Amino acid sequence: xxxxxxxAVRFLLSKKRSMLMSLAGIVLGVGLFxxxxxxxxxxxxxxxxxxxxxxxxxxxxxxxxxxxxSIQIEQEDTGRQFEFGRASGRKYRPGVExxxxxxxxxxxxxxxxxASKVLRGAIDVSNNFxxxxxxxxxxxxxxxxxxxxxxxxxVFGSMLDFQRNPRGALVGLALAERMMxxxxxxxxxxxxxxxxxxxxxxxxxxxxxxxxxxRIFIDIxxxxxxxxxxxxxxxxxxSLFDVEKxxxxxYLMESVVQHIVAPWQEREKVWLQVFQAVRISAMISLSSIxxxxxxxxxxxxxxxxxxxxxxxxxLRSIGYTRRDVTHIFIWQGFIVxxxxxxxxxxxxxxxTLVASRLPIRIRGIFSTDSFVVDWSIWHYVIAGMIAxxxxxxxxxxxxxxxAKLEPGDVIRGTSx
Amino acid sequence: xxxxxxxxxxECKGLxxxxxxxxxxxxxxKGVDLQLxxxxxxxxxGPSGCGKSTLLYTLGLLDRxxxxxILVDGIxxxxxxxxxRTRIRNEKIGFVFQFHxxxxxxxxxxxxxxxMWKRGNRKTLTMERRAHMLLQSVGLGDKTERLANxxxxxxxxRVAVAxxxxxxxxxxxxxxxxxxxxxxxxxxxxxxxxQLSKRNNQAVLIVTHNPDIARRCxxxxxxxxxVFTASExxx
Numbered sequence: 001x002x003x004x005x006x007x008a009v010r011f012l013l014s015k016k017r018s019m020l021m022s023l024a025g026i027v028l029g030v031g032l033f034x035x036x037x038x039x040x041x042x043x044x045x046x047x048x049x050x051x052x053x054x055x056x057x058x059x060x061x062x063x064x065x066x067x068x069x070s071i072q073i074e075q076e077d078t079g080r081q082f083e084f085g086r087a088s089g090r091k092y093r094p095g096v097e098x099x100x101x102x103x104x105x106x107x108x109x110x111x112x113x114x115a116s117k118v119l120r121g122a123i124d125v126s127n128n129f130x131x132x133x134x135x136x137x138x139x140x141x142x143x144x145x146x147x148x149x150x151x152x153x154x155v156f157g158s159m160l161d162f163q164r165n166p167r168g169a170l171v172g173l174a175l176a177e178r179m180m181x182x183x184x185x186x187x188x189x190x191x192x193x194x195x196x197x198x199x200x201x202x203x204x205x206x207x208x209x210x211x212x213x214x215r216i217f218i219d220i221x222x223x224x225x226x227x228x229x230x231x232x233x234x235x236x237x238x239s240l241f242d243v244e245k246x247x248x249x250x251y252l253m254e255s256v257v258q259h260i261v262a263p264w265q266e267r268e269k270v271w272l273q274v275f276q277a278v279r280i281s282a283m284i285s286l287s288s289i290x291x292x293x294x295x296x297x298x299x300x301x302x303x304x305x306x307x308x309x310x311x312x313x314x315l316r317s318i319g320y321t322r323r324d325v326t327h328i329f330i331w332q333g334f335i336v337x338x339x340x341x342x343x344x345x346x347x348x349x350x351x352t353l354v355a356s357r358l359p360i361r362i363r364g365i366f367s368t369d370s371f372v373v374d375w376s377i378w379h380y381v382i383a384g385m386i387a388x389x390x391x392x393x394x395x396x397x398x399x400x401x402x403a404k405l406e407p408g409d410v411i412r413g414t415s416x
Numbered sequence: 417x418x419x420x421x422x423x424x425x426x427e428c429k430g431l432x433x434x435x436x437x438x439x440x441x442x443x444x445x446k447g448v449d450l451q452l453x454x455x456x457x458x459x460x461x462g463p464s465g466c467g468k469s470t471l472l473y474t475l476g477l478l479d480r481x482x483x484x485x486i487l488v489d490g491i492x493x494x495x496x497x498x499x500x501r502t503r504i505r506n507e508k509i510g511f512v513f514q515f516h517x518x519x520x521x522x523x524x525x526x527x528x529x530x531x532m533w534k535r536g537n538r539k540t541l542t543m544e545r546r547a548h549m550l551l552q553s554v555g556l557g558d559k560t561e562r563l564a565n566x567x568x569x570x571x572x573x574r575v576a577v578a579x580x581x582x583x584x585x586x587x588x589x590x591x592x593x594x595x596x597x598x599x600x601x602x603x604x605x606x607x608x609x610x611q612l613s614k615r616n617n618q619a620v621l622i623v624t625h626n627p628d629i630a631r632r633c634x635x636x637x638x639x640x641x642x643v644f645t646a647s648e649x650x651x
Contacts, residue, residue, distance in 0.1 A: 322498065
């Protein structure tokens with residue numbers, strides 16, 4: 001053990017109460033930082049999982065289309081030709097063209113796991129109780145299970161029944177609750193003047209309220225018949241092996257399939273930014289606790305140095321260099337910082353564990369019945385780094401001041 | 417003040433020292449010459465403010481002279497850098513001050529070991545044995561594990577003497593070492609310094625106002641207005 005460390009430990013122990021206050025601040029700051037990050041990241045990840053489970057990592061939507069038509073005109077006098085663009089006469093065609101070929105092209109991408117066609121259209125749904133507007137989603141029953149978590153989201157009824165029954169439908173929980181629909185019920189879809197009766201095979205819940213209150217899933221061929229849009233595909237839902245690369249894959253996919261490609265990062269940009277803002281806000285506010293602990297450490301060390309000027313002087317007189325004196329006080333800051341960080345990590349982990357077991361029912365943009373936490377080593381690393389930087393910086397300043405004390409002046413002053 | 421038959425362990429020539437602001441600086445040491453030899457005890461006496469303590473701190477390399485040279489064991493340390501001066505203090509000079517300046521968080525043994533830890537030329541067990549031996553020699557062999565702040569004033573000053581001898585320095589500088597003690601403890605502390613210097617062949621320089629202590633030293637150096645006015649062999 002180095003003499004500087006040994007002296008530092010003793011000096012530290014002589015100021016137990018002040019040091020414990022600084023230590024408590026670091027522990028609290030680090031612990032709360034970790035639990036806040038675990039919660040915000042946990043909820044963000046759950047939201048992303050919900051979004052991916054409902055809408056897939058990537059959506060291939062409308063085909064790229066010219067917004068202007070152009071006609072070639074020949075100048076009478078010179079005979080030269082030029083193009084003339086005009087907006088009138090153009091009609092934007094939503095949806096995917098040649099969906100099977102687009103899917104075939106998508107499978108050329110190594111990151112694509114599965115792709116499934118979806119037809120979407122507005123309907124009115126009714127039963128004996130009431131009528132509601134809804135969105136009909138025609139899906140390829142088997143393939144859609146590979147691009148969504150629909151199977152896991154069934155809360156009542158049976159997916160098997162849905163897959164076997166060509167007239168089976170899956171209704172969102174919020175819509176089902178509003179219309180008092182239960183599995184086995186018969187419901188009526190109305191499009192224009194025509195009505196079609198289907199059987200409710202199951203009720204699903206994604207947790208995303210906008211989805212659960214309006215989407216009804218049926219077989220895509222049934223949907224085409226009901227919506228009178230044979231062969232049409234509104235979009236292709238794609239699942240990826242690495243969802244984080246969705247945004248990167250997008251441009252290459254667009255250039256290959258010549259359709260608009262919407263990765264989940266872009267589709268959910270607003271919510272993702274909200275989560276990011278909450279996470280950064282929590283990071284800043286909890287870092288301030290650590291910052292205040294750093295100030296506490298600064299004042300504690302400053303007081304120790306004021307009280308120990310004679311001891312510093314005698315250490316200098318018996319051969320301890322200015323560097324040694326600096327190290328003695330930096331060691332004290334280091335010990336408190338390290339103990340604070342380690343205890344803070346333990347506190348953070350315990351609080352995170354407790355938080356994960358706290359019951360809380362949240363529906364809206366995801367579905368959970370308890371606090372959601374994310375266990376990430378990075379939360380601990382970042383909290384530790386912030387504490388280390390703040391507290392060590394606060395320790396270095398008084399330590400350097402201690403080293404500047406002139407032993408002769410101190411001893412002469414004490415001797416009177 | 418010269419003893420031509422031996423080589424001085426501490427020597428200063430033409431030492432000048434100014435204190436205070438540049439505009440109102442006081443010329444404290446006005447060309448002091450001094451030689452100290454091993455095995456001798458020297459007392460510096462003189463009125464308050466004559467420069468005794470300033471000379472002691474300057475010779476002990478705790479303060480820097482404005483002019484003149486200082487030789488420790490024949491080596492000119494006048495222009496040494498901070499680290500060299502600190503190393504010389506650790507290895508060659510032991511200090512005893514008016515107040516003991518022990519570190520209250522440490523035991524008596526540890527207080528004596530602190531200079532040894534820094535020097536690092538002995539194993540921990542050897543350091544501990546030496547600290548115990550030194551405590552024994554100052555009559556505190558039974559208080560080796562006692563915290564420094566659990567000792568009486570006289571005992572604390574005796575530990576301070578033992579600490580000054582920790583690294584077996586050839587020079588011991590003492591600034592009014594008995595100034596804060598009663599007569600009985602003053603005598604004990606002085607006798608320790610005197611006897612140990614003889615036994616260890618060390619040069620001991622004591623600044624004192626106590627004429628009785630001064631008389632018991634080998635040499636008395638009288639100082640007035642920043643210069644030595646007289647020196648006499650007390651023996």
